[in-house]
Amino acid sequence: MIQKLAGLRTFFIIWLGQVVSTVGSSLTGFVLGVWVYQETGSATQFALIAACATLPSIVLAPLAGALVDRHDRRMVMIVADFGAALSTVALALLWSAGALQVWHIWAATAFAATCNAFQNPAYSASLTLLVPKEQLGRANGLVQTGQSLGIISPVIAAGLVAAVGVGGVMAIDLATFAFAVIALAFVRIPRPEVSAAGAAARGSLRREAGYGWTYLRERPGLMWLTTLFAFFNFFIGMVSVLVQPLILSFSSVGALGWLMFAGGSGMLAGSLAMGAWGGPKRRIRGMLGFVVLAGLVLAAHGLTPSPWLIAVVAPAFLFTIPIVGATFTVILQTRTPPDVQGRVFSTVRMLSLITLPLSYFLAGPLADGVFEPAMAPGGALAGTVGALIGTGEGRGIALMFMISGLVLAATAVLAYGSAQIRGLEEEPVAGAAESAEPVASGEMVATA
Known part of the structure; x- marks a missing residue:
């Protein structure tokens, strides 16, 4: 004690x-x-x-x-x-x-x-x-x-x-x-x-540098969960680039400042909640459940051009981010021996971050070259999706939010169907x- x-x-x-x-x-x-x-x-x-x-x-x-x-x-x-x-x-x-x-x-x-x-x-x-x-x-x-x-x-x-x-x-x-x-x-x-995994990984600096990848590859459940987390980060990067143009398409710069602050407050609230609560006891189920929630509120951003809607769904989306991130970290910490965690965490961080530059690169061209023209009056989707969420400036970005959120939620549901991912909850890890x-x-x- x-x-x-x-x-x-x-x-x-x-x-x-x-x-x-x-x-x-x-x-x-x-x-x-x-x-x-x-x-x-x-x-x-x-x-x-x-x-x-x-x-x-x-x-x-x-x-x-x-x-x-x-x-x-x-x-x-x-x-x-x-x-x-x-x-x-x-x-x-x-x-x-x-x-x-x-x-x-x-x-x-x-x-x-x-x-x-x-x-x-x-x-x-x-x-x-x-x-x-x-x-x-x-x-x-x-x-x-x-x-x-x-x-x-x-x-x-x-x-x-x-x-x-x-x-x-x-x-x-x-x-x-x-x-x-x-x-x-x-x-x-x-x-x-020194754990059995740590002893097996000993060798040259080059060998040890590659061990994080080896550890994940030998544990498919952790690898797939890391892939899901990287996917989650991809959409975070996408919306971080597009949320300001979305808001400015129907609101003022002053309102943008307040809405960005409200969203950030949601992230802080999620962090405080995780610190007080400690996260779900069934961590795999809890993490995937919050990813589904994140996807649904992300999709809700595009329903209608309203600052009041953003004031609700943006904090709700950002509330989930620290809970998903902290829960994923605990899963890694409890599935990895302490003496190899530096290598495993660094590899996970590399795989998680590599999707961010990709999302930054794709967001603008997809919005400007594909979705915004398609959702303009008379555009390819104006008579179908446009009849539901409207057409004009920002509606293509709104559709990107809706597609991104629904894909993210569906991916988390499919991930829970994986026995390898669900099995991480009970899998013993020596050390x-x-x-x-x-x-x-x-x-x-x-x-x-």
Whole structure:
């Protein structure tokens, strides 16, 4: 009991440090993103920031996972946070010298994302060593809450820029990095015991880097569930690109701001609910059930051009995202031995994120070249689907929302029909998370 309480205390200390750091990074990211758009007027150059923030996690995932499992996870997180802070230092110096250029922001974003490619799997893989199995759902809900707090960044950043300027915002960001590193410096994370899977995966760095893929391939249920999660992310990416054009097709810019805030509040509410509830006891059924719900409310976005409808369905859709994500993470944590979780989580992250650039690439051309013309007055679908949901500007995007949501819900229903996926609920895994007690005597990491 004492060990479990100590583990929970350590988790809360690390979590608080990461939450503060996440909010600080979101402040800088928002401010610099606005600066890029104001300087260039180019949506493409603005979008390249998102690409720079995503691609390193995809490319480096196998290597990051192997190194996380080889080394002390606490030190990996400290080095990653320190490295990300260096990118902010570089930007702050360039800004103060009046020499900041757009490509500097791309490079700094890519470098920070490289650090995050190591930090994220180390953080996730540490939870099973600190938190009792029955509390993993709540712990992952709290992690999602910390990430969702980024929705408050635009509001805070706008006030801070007026008060302390862009340089002041970056200085605050650096202070939050320091807070996260100090929090990590005074905690312990136990080393995991070597499992049969971990022993079998030992070898060269190249061999270990590929083990996450091997682990998933040998467990078809986990592989199919990861594929479903990647599919879920694909539609999240699609709607994140199209939701603003959809709303602006029938509403004002002012209403857009409020509706985006309402949607973000739904995500925060879902994270808080997961943290308090802990998630469904039947995790496979619960995750798939929330994916079905997400699909249905996503489809409802297109029913009619009404801001009141969006005010209801957008928060409802975003409410499901942290519950699906946290539940999926708990499934992985309880189906994977702790000493190989870095590799498995990194591989899952790579497979999940790779669908996002694809969705960003497809969303615009499909909307502009296919669905919007088809739903214009006199278009190919004006007399059929158009008779039900209307024609004109934005109705093609509305149809994309409806199709995406129905396909997503149907996919989750089909997934539940898979015995391999349903069987994950009862499948025993030797060495997977059962408690937060140190599993190898004498393997505790000394505090700094």
